[in-house]
Amino acid sequence: MPPTSPTLTAERILEATEEVLRRHGPAKATVVDVARALGVSHGSVYRHFRTKAALREAVTKRWLDRTTDLLAEIAGAPGLDAETRLRDWLAALFAAKRRKAFDDPELFATYSVLTTETAETVVSEHIADLTGQLTAIVRDGVASGAFTAADPSVAARALFRATDRFHDPHYAREWEQPGVQDDFDALVGLLLRGLRARA
Amino acid sequence: MPPTSPTLTAERILEATEEVLRRHGPAKATVVDVARALGVSHGSVYRHFRTKAALREAVTKRWLDRTTDLLAEIAGAPGLDAETRLRDWLAALFAAKRRKAFDDPELFATYSVLTTETAETVVSEHIADLTGQLTAIVRDGVASGAFTAADPSVAARALFRATDRFHDPHYAREWEQPGVQDDFDALVGLLLRGLRARA
DNA sequence: CAGCTGACAGATATTGAATTCTGTCAGCTG
DNA sequence: CAGCTGACAGAATTCAATATCTGTCAGCTG
Structure with a gap:
């Protein structure tokens, strides 16, 4: 399930976030979903974006x-x-x-x-x-x-x-x-x- | 509490509704509130307006x-x-x-x-x-x-x-x-x- | 008997207990 | 040791039980 992991970058997180938003809609898209789509823990996402709102x-x-x-x-x-x-x-x-x-x-x-x-x-x-x-x-x-x-x-x-x-x-x-x-x-x-x- | 009752008219209901909306806001204003403000039962309001939406x-x-x-x-x-x-x-x-x-x-x-x-x-x-x-x-x-x-x-x-x-x-x-x-x-x-x- | 009442069924909204989420951080890993 | 993990506390959301509301109507009242 987790895709290949060529270093976690802000850009890759944004792409994954867009995909998660498309799938789940704005009300249900969570940071955990984004992390899962990237095959990382949600703590890693917070390394690149201080809050969910910033993301x-x-x-x-x-x-x-x-x-x-x-x-x-x-x-x-x-x-x-x-x-x-x-x-x-x-x-x-x-x-x-x-x-x-x-x-x-x-x-x-x-x-x-x-x-x-x-x-x-x-x-x-x-x-x-x-x-x-x-x-x-x-x-x-x-x-x-x-x-x-x-x-x-x-x-x-x-x-x-x-x-x-x-x-x-x-x-x-x-x-x-x-x-x-x-x-x-x-x-x-x-x-x-x-x-x-x-x- | 109930004000004097000089026959119930559509116009009086509209005035009372406006007052109730002002007091309670659109989310909480009920037909029962309107009826209470007029000193009548809510059934009487439905005699003049077929539904709450119409009112x-x-x-x-x-x-x-x-x-x-x-x-x-x-x-x-x-x-x-x-x-x-x-x-x-x-x-x-x-x-x-x-x-x-x-x-x-x-x-x-x-x-x-x-x-x-x-x-x-x-x-x-x-x-x-x-x-x-x-x-x-x-x-x-x-x-x-x-x-x-x-x-x-x-x-x-x-x-x-x-x-x-x-x-x-x-x-x-x-x-x-x-x-x-x-x-x-x-x-x-x-x-x-x-x-x-x-x- | 025209106009109103109030009990009622089904629809909708409120509440609070239980779940899920956000954001942090001590510690693990390569 | 830079980057990541995952357990955690508090915040936010869900869900189901409960309460309130809408719309109807048989019957009461003046």
């Missing part, structure tokens, strides 16, 4: 960072005008969240729980990362004369807030309803109209 | 309608241009929710629970009412040449969605943080810019 936080961060990295590519895409990048970025964020929620509802529910329990540190950093990417796009747009915005970072926050419904897990159950894509397109259209510089 | 739904509707009525006055205010009414309306919605959340946190939490449990019927009607008011304002703006919008009702939905963060109870805990008013103003500014007709 869950690290796993959550990993998960959120995967989305951040994906979007960073779009934010920094070369040769595209700011408006296209902004549209693509917002669409990619929505698509990524929707895909996660649809493809593996159990795991998505698990991470929804994790993000509410770790709210303060990890999630707000994640949001800061994302609005940072948005700020870069808006700033480019202002520089190229495509957008008007007194303060790009303020505009970026406003964009992120305005689209909450399309990326906050709290609204996930609405993402499968018929008209969502139209609602999303209408909102993005309105926001871009507000951002565009006047002729 | 809670009716109380929730009452609560939501109070906000709807308040905003209807602004939506229909005579002699004000559409942009001012739209600004006022959105500000009034945010202010009303924030006031409720701040003045009586327990009751607000109670109704937050009620709205999630009765989600489908009552709440979606409430949202339909509100976006209906928004649609009327946008339509007026289009008619007067102040706004551009292919379909006012689509624009109204987008406006309502975009401002979710400032009226959905789910975000209530963020309404007391320092920068919220600025965030709100920035978002409304961006949305109005998007709505305004070009010169």
Whole structure:
């Protein structure tokens, strides 16, 4: 049962934790389960993570960072005008969240729980990362004369807030309803109209 | 203890229910409590409301309608241009929710629970009412040449969605943080810019 | 006889005793 | 001696027995 043991590393613990969470769900996943999956005693897990909460936080961060990295590519895409990048970025964020929620509802529910329990540190950093990417796009747009915005970072926050419904897990159950894509397109259209510089 | 009994009416039951909910909270408020507060047997309550869920739904509707009525006055205010009414309306919605959340946190939490449990019927009607008011304002703006919008009702939905963060109870805990008013103003500014007709 | 009561069956919630889990640490092992 | 183990205390969770609540209805009352 216990798999081969090529030295116990934080990374291997995180992988095992993700697997245990997927199997048992957030309510029943225990540190002992994680240790068992790795073929070690649970004391060893505590050598790498001071508390169970810290372990869950690290796993959550990993998960959120995967989305951040994906979007960073779009934010920094070369040769595209700011408006296209902004549209693509917002669409990619929505698509990524929707895909996660649809493809593996159990795991998505698990991470929804994790993000509410770790709210303060990890999630707000994640949001800061994302609005940072948005700020870069808006700033480019202002520089190229495509957008008007007194303060790009303020505009970026406003964009992120305005689209909450399309990326906050709290609204996930609405993402499968018929008209969502139209609602999303209408909102993005309105926001871009507000951002565009006047002729 | 039992108060004077001037015939048992649905309205009196709703008042008593609200009081019981305020006292005991949503988890512990029972139909028997409501009956006791009215000095009747709980069987009598079931004469007016088929189930406990129906009673809670009716109380929730009452609560939501109070906000709807308040905003209807602004939506229909005579002699004000559409942009001012739209600004006022959105500000009034945010202010009303924030006031409720701040003045009586327990009751607000109670109704937050009620709205999630009765989600489908009552709440979606409430949202339909509100976006209906928004649609009327946008339509007026289009008619007067102040706004551009292919379909006012689509624009109204987008406006309502975009401002979710400032009226959905789910975000209530963020309404007391320092920068919220600025965030709100920035978002409304961006949305109005998007709505305004070009010169 | 319209409106109310209160006893009742089944569903739901509460309680506390027993189990399981978290986090520590003295000592084992390679 | 760095890294791991496993027994342990206190915290948290489960589970089953017990109590309370919901919804009904036959019959009482004004």
